Amino acid sequence: MHASALLKFRPPGAPADEEVAVEVPVALTVNGVSQAVMLATPADLEDFALGFALAEGWIRHRGELLDVELTERTEGIELALRVTAAREQGLKLRRRQLAGRTGCGLCGLESLADFASLQPPAVQPPELAPGALARAMAALPRAQVLNARCGGLHAAAWCAPDGTLRLAREDVGRHNALDKLIGARAAAAAPHAGEEPGFVAMSSRASHELVHKAAMAGIGLLACVSAPSSLAIQTAERLGLQLWAFVREARATRYA
Structure with a gap:
């Protein structure tokens, strides 16, 4: 955790401070190119960078993410991801500008064709124990x-x-x-x-x-x-x- 994930705040008329969750813009860049701006809680941001890159298909496995550099700026936090040259080339072919929100959406996909092209691999459900x-x-x-x-x-x-x-x-x-x-x-x-x-x-x-x-x-x-x-x-x-x-x-x- 870098920036504080919680903030002290005193509501009008309240006798004491309360803690509220922090929400800040988090910009993700890949090899110097802007890819996404999300609104997030500034905790476990290295996990966020790796997980977002995997979930969005920017990388296929963690070995393709070479480094993450976190920089706190006045307007928010930047996560600078460095990926392999092969993955950088793949991103150039399907670069998307994402406007992230904590609500609903498809992370700013630009067209219905983009949505239709999302093809994750088929998955296998686990065998669960009762309860x-x-x-x-x-x-x-x-x-x-x-x-x-x-x-x-x-x-x-x-x-x-x-x-x-x-x-x-x-x-x-x-x-x-x-x-x-x-x-x-x-x-x-x-x-x-x-x-x-x-x-x-x-x-x-x-x-x-x-x-x-x-x-x-x-x-x-x-x-x-x-x-x-x-x-x-x-x-x-x-x-x-x-x-x-x-x-x-x-x-x-x-x-x-």
Whole structure:
């Protein structure tokens, strides 16, 4: 964590300060070329850079990201990614300018043709132990350290097939939280190691973009505490990703 993820703020008339989640513009450049500006919580930003690059297809594996340099500026934070020459050439062929938000969207895709061309690899859902989804969701609040202090942050957690939480990341944006988790998993994985079985549990609704990012990272099951969208369901069906939603209060509904 570099810049503080929480800020002291005293509401008008309040007797004491409260903590609020910080949200700042985070610009991502690749080999000196601007690629995206996202609004994010300034925590675990190296994970965010790696995860975003993987989820967006800028790189195919962590070895293609050579370095990340973080610079705090007056107007926000810059993450300068340095990738291999081969990946730089690939980015030049399909360069996109992204205007990131913590809400919905497709990260500024310029046309419907761009949307149709997004083709993550097919994924394989894991075999779950009975009660795994409920166990993961019950443990998720304990992993939300920042959210416990101020509220307003989403969490994405990597869970073992029995529902045990292995790793979690937080952000004001649910998409950013998943990017950070993807990056943290990639950074922690041993080189040439096999894919660890498991699934992702999230504190948010299930959107198309979450499904797409999960699939791009080779994740075969996504479980969300709230509702799915129709496009999220359709995308999960097309990619073979198992999608569960409304995982709460002793219930869970499988949508794909």
